[in-house]
Amino acid sequence: QVQLVQSGAEVKKPGASVKVSCKASGYTFTDFYMHWVRPAPGQGLEWIGVINPRTGAINYAQKFQGRVTMTRDTSTSTVYMELSSLRSEDTAMYYCARAIPRQLWFDFWGQGTLVSVSS
Amino acid sequence: QSVLTQSPSVSGAPGQRVTISCTGSSSNIGAAYDVHWYQQLPGTAPKLLIYGNTNRPSGVPDRFSGSKSGTSASLAISGLQAEDEADYYCQSYDSSLSGYVFGTGTKVTVL
Numbered sequence: 750q751v752q753l754v755q756s757g758a759e760v761k762k763p764g765a766s767v768k769v770s771c772k773a774s775g776y777t778f779t780d781f782y783m784h785w786v787r788p789a790p791g792q793g794l795e796w797i798g799v800i801n802p803r804t805g806a807i808n809y810a811q812k813f814q815g816r817v818t819m820t821r822d823t824s825t826s827t828v829y830m831e832l833s834s835l836r837s838e839d840t841a842m843y844y845c846a847r848a849i850p851r852q853l854w855f856d857f858w859g860q861g862t863l864v865s866v867s868s
Numbered sequence: 869q870s871v872l873t874q875s876p877s878v879s880g881a882p883g884q885r886v887t888i889s890c891t892g893s894s895s896n897i898g899a900a901y902d903v904h905w906y907q908q909l910p911g912t913a914p915k916l917l918i919y920g921n922t923n924r925p926s927g928v929p930d931r932f933s934g935s936k937s938g939t940s941a942s943l944a945i946s947g948l949q950a951e952d953e954a955d956y957y958c959q960s961y962d963s964s965l966s967g968y969v970f971g972t973g974t975k976v977t978v979l
Contacts, residue, residue: 784968786914786970791972792972793872793874793957793970793971793972793973794914794957794959794970794973795970796967796968796969796970808966808967810965810967811965811966811967844913844914846914852919853901853902853904853960853961853968854902854904854916854919854920854959855904855906855914855916855959856916856919856925857916858913858914858915859913860912860913861913
């Protein structure tokens with residue numbers, strides 16, 4: 750069955766970087782895009798960006814451009830999201846979410862990784 | 869600031885029907901981009917509930933139904949059950965932002 754298993758919780762200081770992983774199993778890794786989403790307080794959920802595991806092509810939300818980097822390792826079926834220059838407002842649960850190419854919805858989600866930013 | 873607006877909360881007694889609205893604009897829902905819905909039970913990740921405005925993934929009960937008209941969409945839950953108590957989010961694509969957008973979320977409470 751499809752599984753997206755994310756790395757464990759992280760505690761970081763302001764200004765630091767964090768790298769969260771999402772390991773896929775139960776399907777062909779390169780056949781689906783992988784997105785990253787987080788809650789935004791009082792604003793619902795917030796899309797961070799997407800990576801095409803087959804080609805490595807990425808598309809980041811405007812808000813996160815310059816601060817986020819998404820990569821993948823096809824040998825381990827894992828995608829990574831690195832967020833830099835962390836601030837307190839980045840404290841949130843980060844989710845990876847799978848999507849069928851050219852479809853605009855997310856059909857399966859990881860369990861989430863809590864990132865806490867505090868001095 | 870969220871691009872899609874939802875009412876913060878809705879409640880109903882078991883067996884009743886509740887409706888959740890999602891209002892967008894001409895650059896997302898009104899631009900013919902489909903609306904999708906997710907259910908987030910307490911302490912868990914979101915789960916796809918409705919895709920392409922009206923379609924249910926395998927395993928989702930037919931008590932859940934979606935619709936779309938103009939710049940808005942709705943999710944209806946009929947025969948409300950205690951297990952339906954959760955947060956619900958709509959989602960679409962926005963051409964102005966060139967990105968995916970979510971609603972503000974609606975908390976459903978079963979009385």
